[in-house]
Amino acid sequence: MALPGAATSFATLTAPPPPRRRRRAVTFRATASPKAQRRPQNVPGEFFVGEQSLSHVISSLSLSLSAPVVCADQRCIDCQTCRWMAPEVFRRVDGKAAVATQPGSQEERTKALQALLSCPTSSIHTNKPPKDILQVQHMFPLPLDEDLLPVRMPIPSIADIIAMPVCLFHPCLHSHHQTPFQGVYLCGYHSEHSFGATSYLVTHPQGNILIDSPRYTPKLADNIERLGGARYMFLTHIDDVADHRKWAERLKCGRIIHSGDVRITLLYPSLLTAKLPKELSIGRGGSSFTVEEGTADVEWKLHGNGPWNIGTDFELIHTPGHTPGSVCLHYKPLKVLFTGDHVAKSEESDGLNLFLIYSKQSVSLQVDSIRKLLDVNFEWLLPGHGYRIKYKDVQAKNAAMESLLANYTTS
Numbered sequence: 001m002a003l004p005g006a007a008t009s010f011a012t013l014t015a016p017p018p019p020r021r022r023r024r025a026v027t028f029r030a031t032a033s034p035k036a037q038r039r040p041q042n043v044p045g046e047f048f049v050g051e052q053s054l055s056h057v058i059s060s061l062s063l064s065l066s067a068p069v070v071c072a073d074q075r076c077i078d079c080q081t082c083r084w085m086a087p088e089v090f091r092r093v094d095g096k097a098a099v100a101t102q103p104g105s106q107e108e109r110t111k112a113l114q115a116l117l118s119c120p121t122s123s124i125h126t127n128k129p130p131k132d133i134l135q136v137q138h139m140f141p142l143p144l145d146e147d148l149l150p151v152r153m154p155i156p157s158i159a160d161i162i163a164m165p166v167c168l169f170h171p172c173l174h175s176h177h178q179t180p181f182q183g184v185y186l187c188g189y190h191s192e193h194s195f196g197a198t199s200y201l202v203t204h205p206q207g208n209i210l211i212d213s214p215r216y217t218p219k220l221a222d223n224i225e226r227l228g229g230a231r232y233m234f235l236t237h238i239d240d241v242a243d244h245r246k247w248a249e250r251l252k253c254g255r256i257i258h259s260g261d262v263r264i265t266l267l268y269p270s271l272l273t274a275k276l277p278k279e280l281s282i283g284r285g286g287s288s289f290t291v292e293e294g295t296a297d298v299e300w301k302l303h304g305n306g307p308w309n310i311g312t313d314f315e316l317i318h319t320p321g322h323t324p325g326s327v328c329l330h331y332k333p334l335k336v337l338f339t340g341d342h343v344a345k346s347e348e349s350d351g352l353n354l355f356l357i358y359s360k361q362s363v364s365l366q367v368d369s370i371r372k373l374l375d376v377n378f379e380w381l382l383p384g385h386g387y388r389i390k391y392k393d394v395q396a397k398n399a400a401m402e403s404l405l406a407n408y409t410t411s
Ligand SMILES: [Zn+2]
Pocket: 237, 239, 240, 322, 341, 358
């Protein structure tokens, strides 16, 4: 597969090995579960955040770590997702999410249901199954900001229509049909495997890009295909890859990750127990270990320091520090920067934060990577976790970057 307009650095991409089966958690999801127990911090009413029930503890203890069972009432991991998706409803109370105010309007209810579907641990519940949940499922992927960053849907020209092949075998638009739409969407359906990281979809006439991995959900896949599917799946770094393999198989997209974040997770026999389910048994094919997780089979591996380009509209900027292979994606026409976990907004203030507690490399390296962003023309900062930022202009963005740098250069 050729990347249109790709820089010569892509010539170093290596051919992918055959796909491997990946270990998966068995997940039960429900919108209303009799096992769900309300956190006492919730206000009374229909919506509530649950907490771990005794049945969950028993089921978890009865299974090995290699076959986790995630119940519908698993404990909140405080990933912020519900708080930025439905800030009118959810708050952080005693270190975890809780319903602070029941939805007071249809808009607030819709946002609360979007948060319910996106919660990576299925910790959000309603007293009864909500009748409008299917309607909300259809909304994903969500346009990022209909007021400030509208999804552009220009009327295609005759030449565009002729260039778009009609698929006779599928009712949907596949990625090879090249959508004329141009915009940024939130995928929702966050995955616990990436600690609730946000995944985005960029639609583009030359092929859509899925940025990091949402929880694999067939319904979401259907909806993404209606927007043209995805030609590429760009992985900002190793932490947020979640269900990348399933998405690649479903959407037939080429995955991109920096070689510094290529991982093979090996399970050694000494870590296994007799309780391991047969289908997850080690030593498949006679080897002493098996590859269960990782990114070794990603199709496109970036080498060196870049930058790299996808066509003329996307630039990939190597920003090591959080991980060796952290890369930001700059969507130039809409002045958007997808930062992964390199930098994000602090929840406690309007300032930026490097979240060094999670960094795999030195502070100085991560700070040097921040300096690179001073030269990047963006006004939207879309992080892997937490709140997005819309700066007034590039000067305001640079002021925020300089302020962040000052925190690490004056001490
Ligand atoms: Zn990370």
